[in-house]
Amino acid sequence: MSPTIKDVAKAANVSIATVSLVLHDNERISPETKRRVLKSIKELNYYPFRSAQGLVSRKTGNIGFIITEEHFLRTEPFYTRVFLGAEFEARENDYYVLLATIKSSFKKSDPLPRFILERNFDGIVITGKVPEAFIKSLLKYKMPIVFIDYVPPFGDFPSVLIDNLRGGVLATEHLINNGYKDIAFIGGEISHPSIMERLQGYKLALERANNNSNGLIVTNDEYLTRQNGYKLAKELFDRRKDITAIFAANNPTAMGVMKYLTDNGKKIPDDVSIMSFDDVEAAMLINPPLTTIRVPKVEMGIEAVQLLMKIQKYNGKNNIAKKIIVPVELVIRESIKNIN
Amino acid sequence: MSPTIKDVAKAANVSIATVSLVLHDNERISPETKRRVLKSIKELNYYPFRSAQGLVSRKTGNIGFIITEEHFLRTEPFYTRVFLGAEFEARENDYYVLLATIKSSFKKSDPLPRFILERNFDGIVITGKVPEAFIKSLLKYKMPIVFIDYVPPFGDFPSVLIDNLRGGVLATEHLINNGYKDIAFIGGEISHPSIMERLQGYKLALERANNNSNGLIVTNDEYLTRQNGYKLAKELFDRRKDITAIFAANNPTAMGVMKYLTDNGKKIPDDVSIMSFDDVEAAMLINPPLTTIRVPKVEMGIEAVQLLMKIQKYNGKNNIAKKIIVPVELVIRESIKNIN
DNA sequence: TTATTTCAGTTAAACGTTTAACTGAAAATA
DNA sequence: TATTTTCAGTTAAACGTTTAACTGAAATAA
Structure with a gap:
């Protein structure tokens, strides 16, 4: 005992x-x-003894971490790293993290994760795009929520976001600086704010450089997978065979594009240069290693939990829906050839 | 309220x-x-209210899930899937899962994860190889433990293990059936029981086929990474340039081997065939897709939690250190050429 | 000097649940 | 009929902690 x-x-x-x-x-x-x-x-x-403390203090000492099953199982350990950051920071604050996955097909009538139903949490971190129905169900519990890498289209919530716009600019400028003029943008899930912002960054950089590379944006609203990257690349080259520089909206997309290119006898970066976004290990390990915009994943988890702690502390008052934008950084590898 | x-x-x-x-x-x-x-x-x-229940019933409703930071962050979502299975099954049994990572350099004097110190768990699942010092610290708490994909060299613990021996046999037999005679085995971390068993399977299959392919086992005791695979492949080909079939002990190793081969102008599978082990997505997505032995990852997590539940139920009595061996399966893709 | 304030704790109620022991009525047994 | 057993609940203590209200001694103020 x-x-x-x-x-x-x-x-x-x-x-x-x-x-x-x-x-x-x-x-x-x-x-x-x-x-x-x-x-x-x-x-x-x-x-x-936590249970005894919880009983009287009405605090559970838990924070929830929600992610869709699809995101959690992605090949790229993107959100895994975010989780690790969250877990680290939670521990620093004497909190446990309860991870729960939900289906991206979540419907209003579906049951919420048990720790929510049981009110066994003091706050919650939601990572990546989740169904609106889920958020609406959750709101009834009136608990502090922090979003990571996603903001729902309604309401105004505290969130930790990627500087996608700047990333899009950095990526595009790098291609321009390496001598490219006709630069294509390839990306799925175009309704996702993050992807939209990357596209905006791309456009902004072109504008700034007085570059008029029109009609080279190929997008759809399907998931950002390798398969979709492949499909979009095919679409791109069916329309324009002369493209030599591509900015792919995330890593799997870039990989799908690469597969299409090698399948069609094009060499990277000799025939086509590729810029990517996210920087997961796979970007480094593929051949050639991808030049990419790096996103600080662990830090995002840390920031989210810190934000949650603050919201709890000033509970009620000073309740500003604060947004934290984490910086991105250009990582140069071998997928872009300088043609100056 | x-x-x-x-x-x-x-x-x-x-x-x-x-x-x-x-x-x-x-x-x-x-x-x-x-x-x-x-x-x-x-x-x-x-x-x-969980806290109130916990206070009187002396149950916390939590189970711990321990993994080294290195394993959790691996590019291959191997243990991530195991976790998902565990979380799923825990939920079925009205339990929460507390995930905690430890460093693989854990020393006796290092602090244990907080939920352990606070005794805020009813049982624990340990996944992958963890330091002995950690296990020894943990044993003092006299809590039910189930190991996944690893058994410590001392004591006798309930565990969920991969049928590595059969996997090794399946893999090797498949190469033999495709017409190969001189088959190399490449693998690091040879002191890890799982790898050792895969090697044993390899030997057993060769014996059964009366195949005398000696001196082609290249191993060391470093981590099973891509880098190490590359290194070991170099070592292999420095010794024997004529090898045309390789059984790599896990996925990253196989990828390192592939990189070495393409760097040295060898085509896969035309010049060299490769068999791999684990079957993570990356195996499917690489070019050419890897033929591999598939391990049921989610099921391992489920089995582990079920075992833990049983142990709790029969707490004390009927306390057999049960081992569950999950089956493996051959997945044929394009990294092996039939030369019959 | 006496009255007041500060200091350094203590007392006791409360949190929400479980469960052993109890109860009173109805049913079964003698 | 009187007695015993079964049924379907109820009562009340206990779990380990927090915290508002209290206390008695020492320090300070009048």
């Missing part, structure tokens, strides 16, 4: 209230008593 | 004890009363 607060109190010859106060760093306790209590705590290897 | 058991009792006009008994399906309650109570529960959308 684990020691309880009573055992500590007895050992330190104080009341259990004193032990509790020491545990919460209350200034009412003298240094000497505090020392004695802490000594007993250590000697007995005492840790407060 | 969420409704409590009191609210339900009042609504159904019974005592709180009756509500509790209904919740636990006690046969002491008449069907009529039970119906009434369940109706109130539903109407009020009542869920028992």
Whole structure:
């Protein structure tokens, strides 16, 4: 049996209230008593029992981490790294993280993850695009929510977002700087704000460079998979055979494009240069390694939990829907040939 | 404020004890009363408060899921899928899963994950190879443990393991059936039981086929990474330039081998055939897609949690260290050429 | 000096649930 | 009929912690 607060109190010859106060760093306790209590705590290897704490304090000590099953199982460990960051920061704040996946086909009538139904969480982090029906169900619980890499089309929520616009600009400028003029943009899921912003960045950079590379945007609204990248590349080259530079909206898309190119006898980067977005390991390991815009994944998880902690602290008041934009960075590898 | 058991009792006009008994399906309650109570529960959308339950029942409702940080962040979502299976099965049993990563450099003096220190779990699943020092620290807590894809070199623990031996046999036989005689085995981390067993399977299949392909086993004890695969492939071809069939001990290794081959002008599978192990998505997406031994990852997670539940149930008595061996399966793709 | 304030704790109620022990009515048994 | 057993619940204690309200001694103020 684990020691309880009573055992500590007895050992330190104080009341259990004193032990509790020491545990919460209350200034009412003298240094000497505090020392004695802490000594007993250590000697007995005492840790407060969460359930008992939760019962009285009405805090659970849990934060939820929600992600669609599809995202969680993606080949690229993108959101996995985000989770790791969240878990790290939660631990720093004495919280546990409960991870739950939901289907991207979530309907209003579907049951919410158990820890939500049971109200066994103090706040929640939602990562990636999730169904609106899910968010609406969740809102009834009136719990703090932080979104990562996605903002729902309604309401105004605290969120941690990627600087997609700047990423799009950086990516496009790099291609321009390497001597390209006709630059194609390839991307699925165009209704996703992140992809839309990358496209905006692409357009902005072209404008700034007075580059008039029209009609080379090939998109649809299907998932950003390798298969879709392949399909979109085919579409692109069916329309324009002369393209030599492509900005692919994310990593799997870039890989699909590459597969299409090699299948059709084109060499990368000798015949076609490719710029990608996200920077997951696969980008580095493929041949040739992809030049890409890197997104700080672990940091996003950390930021999200920190934001959640702040929202909890100022609960109610000072309740600004704060948005944090994390920076991106250009990582140069071998998928782009300088033709200057 | 969420409704409590009191609210339900009042609504159904019974005592709180009756509500509790209904919740636990006690046969002491008449069907009529039970119906009434369940109706109130539903109407009020009542869920028992975990902390209160935990306080009296001394169960936390959590199970821990431990994995090294290195494994969790691997490019291949191998253990991620295992986790998903565990989470799914835990939910079925009304448990939460607390995921915690530890460093593979864990030392005796390092702190354990918080939920362990706080005893906030009813059992634990350990996935992949973890440091012995960690296991030894954990044992002091005398909690049920189930290992996945690893058994520590000491003690006898319940575990869910891959049928590596059969996998090794299947893989090697497939190469033999495709006309190969001189078959190389490449693998790192040779002290890991799983890899050792795959090697044993390889040897066994060769023996059975009266194939005498000696001196073609190239191993070391470094991690099973792409880099190491590359290195080992170099070592192999430095010694024997004529090898045309390779069995790589896992997926990254196979990819490293492939990279070495293409870097050295060899075509796959025309010049060299490659067999792999694990079957993660990457195996399918690489060019050419890898023929491989598939491991049922999600099922391993499910089995592990089921085993943990059983151990808890028969707590103490009937305490057999049960081992579950999950089957593997051959998945034929395009990395092996039939030369018969 | 006495009265007031500060200090350093202690006391006791409360949180929501489970469950052993109890109860009173109805049914079964003698 | 009187007694015992079964049924269908109820009562009340317990779990480990937090915290508002209290206390008694020492320090300060009047």
